[in-house]
Amino acid sequence: MRTAHDWFEELLNQADWRSERRRMYDRYVDVPRLVARYALDGASVPPALAQAAQRAREQTGVPFNSAGLNLYRDGRDSVAPHNDHLYEIVAGFPIALISLGATRLMTIRSKAKPRRILDLELENGSLLLMSYETQRFYDHGIPKTRSAVGARISVALRVRPLEGAPS
Numbered sequence: 001m002r003t004a005h006d007w008f009e010e011l012l013n014q015a016d017w018r019s020e021r022r023r024m025y026d027r028y029v030d031v032p033r034l035v036a037r038y039a040l041d042g043a044s045v046p047p048a049l050a051q052a053a054q055r056a057r058e059q060t061g062v063p064f065n066s067a068g069l070n071l072y073r074d075g076r077d078s079v080a081p082h083n084d085h086l087y088e089i090v091a092g093f094p095i096a097l098i099s100l101g102a103t104r105l106m107t108i109r110s111k112a113k114p115r116r117i118l119d120l121e122l123e124n125g126s127l128l129l130m131s132y133e134t135q136r137f138y139d140h141g142i143p144k145t146r147s148a149v150g151a152r153i154s155v156a157l158r159v160r161p162l163e164g165a166p167s
């Protein structure tokens with residue numbers, strides 16, 4: 001897991017982390033994690049991200065061109081159940097999630113009843129591939145935890161439509 005550890009340290013220190021605010025009903029709230037986004041053909045991509053994306057392309061055969069990074073600083077950081085917006089992904093391509101750092105639980109829930117729930121421990125160095133179709137029928141999220149957990153970075157790789165290309 002040396003490589004995953006090195007990628008974690010490098011991205012923690014070099015990624016362009018930002019906090020975001022989101023409208024919730026009539027007020028704005030902090031998004032409970034830090035985020036960074038990269039077009040993978042851009043000049044400012046950290047070397048660790050370029051390497052991780054290349055490994056994911058080799059493992060999956062998918063031409064990922066975009067990365068969304070999440071930094072969960074501790075157990076208070078989370079992402080609410082959601083599905084990816086399909087208009088932001090080229091039809092048919094999966095989404096890859098690389099986990100670095102502390103293990104966090106991901107909960108995957110079917111949208112339709114009867115509700116099926118799958119809990120996955122996302123470990124350091126793991127790669128989770130979620131199919132395009134999954135986004136139609138399932139939500140995924142990282143719940144908060146009271147357990148003492150360290151920081152975790154997830155790298156979400158997607159194939160985004162090129163600017164101006166028909167989707």
Ligand SMILES: O=C(O)CCC(=O)C(=O)O
Nearest residue numbers: 068070079097142154156
């Ligand atoms: O942190 C994770 O593994 C999930 C990230 C996620 O759901 C997203 O970036 O949309």
